[in-house]
Amino acid sequence: MPTDRDLTTGPITRAVLSVSAPMSVGIFAVLSVGLADAYFLGRLGEAQLAAVGFLYPVTTAVTSLAIGLSAGATAALSQAIGRGDDRRSVARMALHALAFAVVLGIVAGGVIWLATGPLFAALGAGREVATEIRAYMGWWCVSFPALAAMMTVNAVFRAHGNAASAAIIMTSVAAVNVALDPVLIYGFGPIARLGTGGAAIATGIARVLSLAAGLIWAARRNYLSWDTAPFRGIGRSLRRIVEVGLPAAVSNAINPAGMAIVTGAVATLGETAVAGFGAATRVQTLALVPVLALSSGIGPVVGQNWGAAQVGRAQRAVRFTFLLCLVYGLALGVLLAVFAEPLSAIFASAIGDATFATTYLRWVGWTLFGYGVLVTGNAAMNARSRAVWSMGMSLSRIFVLYVPLAWIGVSVAGFAGIAAAAATANVAAAVAMVFAARANRLWPGALGLAERPKGTIEDAPGQLSHTGPTAG
Template sequence: MSQPTRDLTRGAVWRAIAAVSAPMTIGIFAVLSVGLADAFFLGRLGRDPLAAVGYIFPVITAITSLSIGLSAGTNAAVSQAIGRKESEDAEHRLALHAVGLGTTLSILVALAVWWSFPALFRLLGASEAVAVEIAEYMPWWALSFPLLVTLMQIQAVFRAHGKGGWAAGIMTVSALMNVGMDPILIFGLGPIPALGTEGAGLATFLARVAAVCGAVALAVWSGLLRVRSRPFLELWFSIKTIAHVGAPAAVSNAINPAGMAAVTAAVSVVGETAVAGFGAATRVQSMALVPLMALSAGIGPVVGQNWGAERQDRAARGLWLCFSWCALYGLGVGALLFLFATPIAAAIANGSDAAEFGAQYLRWVGWSLFGYGMVVTGNAAMNARDKAVWSLGLSLSRIAVIYLPLAWAGVTLFGYPGIVGAAVAANVLGGAGAAFATWKTGLLRLPSRARSTAAQAA
């Protein structure tokens, strides 16, 4: 059975973006709620499990972001093929090869993580007690990583066809399963023993098994993923097409969470209580960024399909709308976090000291989240435009030139407030960089023939 592809090259631009972004808001929120639930439940066990989550979160986010970059390559390749009206055979080959490539690479990465994580977390400053908690979680996470990447590649195919609701539905069901199993496996229930931190890792693995089974079944049923009689035909062409965007996008997406892991090492200079509070705050921050992350998921296929169809004016209008939304939403979420930082942090962090560190971060960094939203939406648009090297440069500059140097200088001179100030500077300057990069790559420039009708068409 073949399901029709949503045409994102016609109609109002904001409706095209909303068609993918709106359901993805729910899906991304659900996925990020898993990390928040892990922090909440493990925080009830004490400081060491909560600190372990503080170390684990940026590391696994960095590794996962490699696959997000690969899915960006898949989205760009498939959506542009759709926009160019290529044959279904070509689209199906790209989709099948993308899923196979992602699965193969993720198995290699999972093996590397399994082997190296003890040394990695020692390098990041984890104490012996915290390292014990980390060692209970990471093997299950490594085992589930290939499942996650396979799932993300299939979801990229769904989004390229304008099926954001399908991707979001699978994400939501998987997250609900994970959150539901967390307290049962962490604290035990009836014959199920209390597994503590290991239980959180096992819950993630089981939820991802179910999600992959559902995604594959839906992709095959819908006809968006098919195995042809010659499945390896033009395999090398597909790999090159996907890697053209996927390789730099993978590095670009991994840079920010990898930088957060390095910032966590700077926070550990202050102490493990600060790490626990910082980790709790970054989870809340991730939840606050959900609408902006969904926006980045929506702008990618819109830019891809319209660029493939040579409708650059619609791609430009879409990005202008996204940046405007980042500014408006950023003001609102900044005000909310400023007012309610203390009770929010106290609900996640275990202990008043850790909560105070978390509240201090949320209170001031919240005002700068609009800039990070511009970075992720700008990167998604440039990836879909085949300008992944520019998105790589933007992410690298934000982390390596601004955030990390300022974080280490700040913690040395001012302690924890220096970390907070560095985060604010990185977000604001990153947003300015996103505006510059998308302008230089032509994404923000409305063609002259379209300027007079931009408002009506949008």
């Protein structure tokens, strides 16, 4: 069984990679669910496939709430573990995060369920497509509390340095979901054909089963406290979680919102351009899986070391992660320059779509290192309780750079202007993130900091006492 890992000792490179590597498998598994849904539903007809296109940005934005909460839980728990807090108090805080996730999931799921009709009508869904959307969203909303809770359980495992367990949970939910998809969508034996609703039911069953397994696993490892006063200190716990979780949720919702606006700019060139842009972004998402895994891994490393007052280790972890993003991003640029055309042909539905996708990938592929630096830097600042900074970085990349440049670029240079806007936003985000890391003491030598003795406490909100001098 995967075990806990103390991320405050040993080589920092091993600490980062030990948490990040398993998450690559888990994140790829999760992404495979969306691809499976699109494939199986697409075989039913155009209305079902169109419904997937409408559902993706909405479900992604709502899921950002759960992702943000899990970021807050990771930050609070990993810092507490690094400080050496009593294991029972850490487990109690994990229980508080889990309870809050369930409540948030119920409220958010209920609101989205009530708003489904007018929301998708405002987005332009026609009557036939809207029928498919309603069939999906009802079940999706019912299972959203299980998703929010499952993400929090994953955050608990990662905070303890046990990323392998988190990856196993993610992979399990994906495997169950993909296996159930054809059975419930098309029907099998006594099971009736459920169509689009069947895809959502498959997702719900997978979420509940994986959550149950994760809770049992976490309880057996004493990650959750069920003592005689389980809700003692819940107010303080939630403040620590929400101060990171709320800005992190906004940060995660910014990207799909910005992409929707950029898609509007692409739409001025016609449906073929939109299809090509969609194909390119699907390739890009899969190519960025290792970077997303790094963003999942750097959080616990920075959190534990910041809590343990090992500032130098946290700084070196960030520098190493940025370097990995640069090396991987440049290698990705070479691969996309060479293989953009065949990759586009796989994900595009027509030759015209593939042409647009190829243009995007060859331009933007060289700059994906910048997006990697942004998301890993954001995760590091979340873990260091500087979530407002990470939210500001995401907002700036999308609404100060990408969206305005995309609309200007499409009017001046057509689709090439869209690709140039994305490339510019990525590079600028990387440069800005390095300065932000220095400003927040997450870069080696920033403000002349030296590594402090273990046991001192940093100046982030939520700290209770000082046992020694803080770093200046």
